[in-house]
Every structure is written in structure tokens, then in C-alpha cells.
Amino acid sequence: MHKTTFSDHLILLFGVFIMVGPIFVAFMTSTHDAIDVHMKGLQVAWGDDFVDTYKEVLTKKGGFTGDVTGARMVMNSFILGIGFAVGKIVLSMLAAYGLVYFRSRFSTLFFWMIFTTLLLPLEVRILPSYDVMTKLGLVNTYTGLIVPLLASATGTFFFRQFFKSVPDELLEAARIDGAGPFKFFIDILVPLSKTMIAAIFIIMFVYGWNQYLWPMIMTNEESFYTLVRGIKQILLVWVGSQIPEYNQAFALAVLAMLPPVLIVVIFQSWFIKGLTESDK
Amino acid sequence: MAAIEISSVSKSYTGDALAVDNVDIEIEDGEFIVLVGPSGCGKSTLLRMVAGLETITEGEVKIGGKVVNKKDPAERDIAMVFQNYALYPHMTVYNNLAYGLKNRGTPKAEIAARVNEAARMLELEPYLERKPRALSGGQRQRVAMGRAIVRKPAAFLFDEPLSNLDAKLRVSMRGEIKHLQKRLGTTSIYVTHDQLEAMTLADRLVVLNGGKIEQIGTPLDVYHKPASTFVANFIGSPAMNLVEGKLTGGQLMIGDNSMQFSSAPPADGPVTVGIRPEDLQPTTGTGIKARLDYVEELGATRLAHCMTDGERLTAALSPEIPLADELTFAVLPEKVHFYDHATGKRLSNA
Ligand SMILES: Nc1ncnc2c1ncn2[C@@H]1O[C@H](COP(=O)(O)OP(=O)(O)OP(=O)(O)O)[C@@H](O)[C@H]1O
Ligand SMILES: [Mg+2]
Numbered sequence: 001m002h003k004t005t006f007s008d009h010l011i012l013l014f015g016v017f018i019m020v021g022p023i024f025v026a027f028m029t030s031t032h033d034a035i036d037v038h039m040k041g042l043q044v045a046w047g048d049d050f051v052d053t054y055k056e057v058l059t060k061k062g063g064f065t066g067d068v069t070g071a072r073m074v075m076n077s078f079i080l081g082i083g084f085a086v087g088k089i090v091l092s093m094l095a096a097y098g099l100v101y102f103r104s105r106f107s108t109l110f111f112w113m114i115f116t117t118l119l120l121p122l123e124v125r126i127l128p129s130y131d132v133m134t135k136l137g138l139v140n141t142y143t144g145l146i147v148p149l150l151a152s153a154t155g156t157f158f159f160r161q162f163f164k165s166v167p168d169e170l171l172e173a174a175r176i177d178g179a180g181p182f183k184f185f186i187d188i189l190v191p192l193s194k195t196m197i198a199a200i201f202i203i204m205f206v207y208g209w210n211q212y213l214w215p216m217i218m219t220n221e222e223s224f225y226t227l228v229r230g231i232k233q234i235l236l237v238w239v240g241s242q243i244p245e246y247n248q249a250f251a252l253a254v255l256a257m258l259p260p261v262l263i264v265v266i267f268q269s270w271f272i273k274g275l276t277e278s279d280k
Numbered sequence: 281m282a283a284i285e286i287s288s289v290s291k292s293y294t295g296d297a298l299a300v301d302n303v304d305i306e307i308e309d310g311e312f313i314v315l316v317g318p319s320g321c322g323k324s325t326l327l328r329m330v331a332g333l334e335t336i337t338e339g340e341v342k343i344g345g346k347v348v349n350k351k352d353p354a355e356r357d358i359a360m361v362f363q364n365y366a367l368y369p370h371m372t373v374y375n376n377l378a379y380g381l382k383n384r385g386t387p388k389a390e391i392a393a394r395v396n397e398a399a400r401m402l403e404l405e406p407y408l409e410r411k412p413r414a415l416s417g418g419q420r421q422r423v424a425m426g427r428a429i430v431r432k433p434a435a436f437l438f439d440e441p442l443s444n445l446d447a448k449l450r451v452s453m454r455g456e457i458k459h460l461q462k463r464l465g466t467t468s469i470y471v472t473h474d475q476l477e478a479m480t481l482a483d484r485l486v487v488l489n490g491g492k493i494e495q496i497g498t499p500l501d502v503y504h505k506p507a508s509t510f511v512a513n514f515i516g517s518p519a520m521n522l523v524e525g526k527l528t529g530g531q532l533m534i535g536d537n538s539m540q541f542s543s544a545p546p547a548d549g550p551v552t553v554g555i556r557p558e559d560l561q562p563t564t565g566t567g568i569k570a571r572l573d574y575v576e577e578l579g580a581t582r583l584a585h586c587m588t589d590g591e592r593l594t595a596a597l598s599p600e601i602p603l604a605d606e607l608t609f610a611v612l613p614e615k616v617h618f619y620d621h622a623t624g625k626r627l628s629n630a
Pocket of ligand 2: 323324325
């Protein structure tokens with residue numbers, strides 16, 4: 001085995017520095033006040049405006065109409081991220097369950113049809129999707145924000161591969177034990193998919209949290225703003241000779257980064273546990 | 281507990297060859313039936329049709345007098361033990377045993393009573409709170425058995441339940457299964473390709489070949505009167521010697537060796553002659569002359585592989601008997617089996 005030397009550590013530390021450095025600078029800058037930042041540029045030392053900045057970011061009514069606070073944006077982001085991840089998991093699990101266990105003659109065809117939607121990401125179908133949502137009157141609703149993004153070929157694909165690897169005898173044993181399709185799904189497949197669900201939840205939550213284009217098109221009421229959109233908003237509202245609130249923008253960026261990081265950290269331990277004690 | 285009747289049952293998977301071909305078996309209440317045959321002969325398919333996991337192409341399966349062709353596995357009142365155990369990996373042993381009862385709406389207290397009783401019977405009590413992955417192969421096997429027992433079904437169906445265990449454990453589990461089945465008196469169908477397992481477990485054996493029944497009978501029946509060269513070759517280890525011979529009015533010629541029969545089958549011409557290795561005993565008198573090829577020592581016996589006129593003969597001898605390059609074997613006339621040269625069917629020499 002390779003023996004780790006001092007220079008190995010040096011390389012790793014350098015990598016950590018490159019990755020964490022900007023985040024550190026962003027956080028430190030957010031603890032200063034706007035004038036400081038404007039005059040002296042980015043900061044690497046702790047300022048004394050931490051409480052003020054974050055309190056203001058979370059509670060100050062912002063925007064043109066003044067009916068959105070940072071806290072509201074955090075909530076919107078969570079609704080989008082969680083709704084997105086949970087919806088995608090539920091839909092793709094059900095789709096994969098149908099494809100794998102209810103073998104109809106066309107299931108392969110259906111699978112490939114679902115798969116080809118990978119070639120049609122949101123950006124390609126954004127106009128028709130928006131059109132449909134307007135006609136359904138779902139502009140400026142959470143439903144309109146989340147539902148059109150839920151169909152997931154990737155999720156369906158992963159769950160399909162996983163279900164296929166579950167031994168047939170398990171289904172047969174369950175059938176003999178009197179479990180119907182619904183019971184088998186809930187009692188056997190879902191618990192077995194735990195680690196799969198955790199993995200997909202991480203990916204989809206982060207993906208949903210970071211959505212920018214779709215929320216921008218679907219919602220124009222400021223009360224629906226997400227954090228990712230809000231950052232830009234703060235920089236837009238400065239008018240005239242007012243100093244841009246860079247510290248607040250950095251604070252929002254840090255806030256926007258925090259939940260995805262936490263989700264990854266929390267679920268990762270499950271994830272590793274699931275990988276090491278194989279459950280199948 | 282119930283009798284099982286399999287009448288003219290056939291199965292074709294894709295419309296071409298029949299995996300199971302017109303099979304009739306009547307199984308009495310409480311009987312232990314073993315389906316045995318080489319790989320791919322349709323044993324599992326037949327068992328799975330009884331279980332309801334495979335549709336029946338033709339024919340009828342009755343359990344306890346009722347036709348079950350169209351019934352779901354859960355409605356057939358059977359329990360199945362799979363080769364790979366098929367335990368629910370995320371449930372504790374207790375829940376594995378209880379799952380089938382829960383689904384049937386059995387009251388909690390009764391579930392607990394039945395699970396504990398089964399656990400006691402199978403010595404699983406210390407493991408009830410463990411997950412299957414924390415059990416040894418033999419313990420998992422027991423849990424699979426327990427899952428069948430707690431349900432108190434009309435019949436147990438076993439599909440090669442012991443083939444994932446090592447040789448020693450297989451022998452002891454074999455004994456346990458037999459013991460348990462006798463104690464519970466539950467009708468059982470057991471699939472194996474191991475003829476020794478089949479012989480030791482069965483009340484009656486069903487030998488299958490290419491989807492067809494070759495013979496049904498008690499282990500001793502099948503051993504002493506194999507109905508065809510296939511059965512003769514399949515049942516018994518080392519396998520029965522099958523050599524070409526010629527019958528002319530009570531006189532059998534095997535190469536240059538001749539034997540006289542007072543009650544030979546009424547057939548003239550070429551026949552296939554079967555002799556069990558242990559029925560060949562060296563003699564100083566007349567008999568079948570053979571040249572010793574090589575010897576295998578098994579401890580209690582010794583297998584002498586010989587050649588006689590281009591035919592291979594194996595004799596199971598006691599190790600005390602001195603060996604020579606040239607041996608002469610005597611056979612009792614009633615230990616010689618005659619088979620039709622063309623069809624391989626047994627010719628009666630009653
Ligand atoms: N799902 C299936 N589709 C098509 N053919 C099948 C299917 N299952 C089994 N067969 C065929 O049916 C025949 C009997 O198979 P079966 O599994 O019953 O054999 P078996 O006697 O249990 O063999 P083994 O001892 O190897 O388990 C085989 O020729 C097999 O290829
Ligand atoms: Mg089989």
C-alpha cells in the first residue's frame with residue numbers, strides 16, 4: 001500500500017483551500033457592513049455585523065412590493081426542493097414498479113419512451129410547459145412551480161435497475177404470504193429501496209433547490225421568490241447613489257448554500273450505511 | 281392438511297417444447313412426495329404450478345378436493361420454501377415469520393403464540409430480533425422453514441431447500457425436515473436433483489425426465505425395480521451398470537459370458553441388462569469375466585471399475601476381498617434387470 005507522505009497532505013490541503021476558500025471569503029464578507037465592503041473589497045476577517053446582516057436579510061421586507069423576506073425565500077426554496085425531490089421519487093418509483101412488475105407487452109417500449117424524455121429537458125419545452133400552466137391557471141402557485149418538473153427519466157431508470165436486481169423469489173414469497181401488489185410495494189420494495197431513495201433525494205433536492213430559470217418564468221409575485229432568485233434581486237434594487245448591499249448578497253448566498261450542504265452531510269451517513277450493510 | 285391431485289398437467293412456456301408433459305400424481309394427505317430428476321426436467325415448473333406461481337397450460341391441480349387452477353398462491357393454503365430462502369432482508373426473524381399471518385388478519389396474540397412455537401421447534405428463539413443477514417446459512421434455512429410452519433398450511437412445497445448448504449449441514453437439515461414433516465403430518469412436495477436426498481426423504485418418489493414421469497414409487501420400489509434405464513441410471517450411487525446383452529430363450533449372453541435364467545422375460549434378441557454394483561460379487565466358479573481397470577477406495581467399500589468385452593462394469597466390493605487383474609463376478613438371477621433395447625423400458629421377469 002502507498003504510504004501517505006507529507007506532500008500528499010500538502011496536495012489535499014491545497015485542494016481544500018481552493019474549494020473552501022471562496023466560501024470562507026463569502027461568509028466573512030457577509031459579516032461586515034455594506035460600506036466596509038464597498039470601500040475595502042472582500043474580507044477574510046470576522047466583522048462585527050454578523051447578527052445585523054443576517055437578521056436584516058431574513059426579516060427585512062424586500063423587493064418592489066415589499067412582501068418578501070429572506071425567511072420567506074428560505075421557505076419557498078425548501079418547498080421547491082423538498083416537493084421536487086419527494087414528487088420525483090414517488091413518481092419514478094411508481095413508474096419503475098409498473099415497468100418491472102406489471103410486465104405488459106409494451107413495457108420495454110414505454111421504458112424507452114420515458115427514457116427519450118432525457119433528450120427533452122425543461123429548457124427545450126419551456127414555452128409549451130408555460131403555455132399549459134397558464135391555461136390551467138397555475139402561474140404563481142407552488143403546484144405550477146413543482147409539478148411540470150416532476151417527471152424524471154433518470155429516477156425511473158435508477159429505480160428500474162434496482163427493482164430488477166431484487167430477486168424474484170422475494171415477490172413470490174410475498175405473494176404466498178398474501179401480499180397484494182400494494183402491500184408488496186409498501187412492505188417490501190420501499191424499505192429495500194431506502195438507500196436508493198436517500199441517494200436520489202440528495203441529488204433531486206439539490207437540483208430543485210438550485211432551480212432558477214423555471215421559477216423565474218412561472219412566478220412573478222415576489223412572495224414566491226426562492227433564495228436563488230433573491231440574491232439577484234438584492235443587487236437589482238439599489239437605486240441612485242445608494243451603496244449596493246454586498247454583505248447581504250453574500251449572506252443570502254451563504255444561506256442558499258447551507259441546506260443542500262446539510263442534506264448531503266445528513267443523508268451521506270445513511271448512504272454509506274446502506275452501501276456497507278447490503279440489504280438484499 | 282389435504283390431499284393433492286395433479287391430473288394430466290402440462291406446461292409450455294413459449295408454445296414450443298413442453299416443460300411439463302401430461303403429468304399425473306395423486307398425493308395422499310400427509311404424504312411426503314419427492315420430485316427428482318436431472319436439471320431442466322421440469323421439477324420446479326411442476327412445483328410452481330401447484331404453488332400458483334406459474335399458470336397451468338393444461339390439466340388440473342386439486343388441493344383438498346378443490347380445483348385451484350385459477351386461484352392465487354395466497355388462496356391455495358400452501359407454503360413454499362425456496363432454494364435461496366427468500367427471506368425479507370429488512371425484517372427481523374420475528375417479522376419474517378409473522379408477515380404471512382399479519383396479512384391474513386390473524387390476531388396479534390395468536391401471531392405471537394404461533395411464531396414463538398415455531399421458533400421453539402426450530403431452535404430459533406435466540407435469533408428472533410435479528411435480521412436475516414446476521415444469520416448463518418443453516419439458520420436462514422430454519423427461518424424459511426419457520427415461515428412455512430407458522431401458517432399451518434395444507435401443504436409444504438420445497439424447491440431444493442438444502443442445495444445452498446454444505447454437505448454436513450445438508451445431512452442434518454435433511455433429518456430435521458423429515459422429522460418435522462412426520463411430526464406435523466403436513467402433505468409435502470419436495471424438489472431435488474440429489475437422488476440420495478430423494479431416497480432418504482420420500483414416502484414416494486416421482487422420477488421426472490424431460491417433463492415426463494419415468495416412475496412413481498416408494499424409494500425401495502424405485503431402487504429395486506427401476507422402470508427404465510433412465511431411472512436405473514439416475515437412482516443409486518454408484519450408478520447401476522447397464523450393458524448390452526442378447527437373450528435367446530432364457531439364455532443371456534453378455535459378450536462371451538453366458539447366464540441361464542429360469543424366468544427370463546419373454547423376449548428374444550438384444551436387450552439392455554442392468555446390474556447394481558453391489559450385486560456383483562467375485563466368485564471362483566463361473567460368471568461374468570472382467571479385467572480390472574482401476575480401483576476407487578471409499579473406506580467402507582471399494583469400487584472396482586472393470587472392462588468386459590468393451591463394456592464398463594463397476595462392482596462395489598468389500599475392502600477385505602483380495603483383488604486380481606482378472607475377476608469373475610457372480611450375480612443372483614433375481615438381481616438382473618432387463619430393459620428393452622430400443623425404448624429403455626423395463627421388461628418384466630416376474
Ligand atoms: N420462465 C421460463 N420461460 C421459458 N422457459 C422456462 C422458464 N422456466 C423454465 N423454463 C424451461 O422449462 C424447463 C424446465 O425448467 P425447470 O426450472 O422446471 O427445471 P428443473 O427441473 O427445476 O431444473 P433445476 O434442477 O436446474 O432447477 C427447462 O427446459 C427450462 O429451460
Ligand atoms: Mg429447479
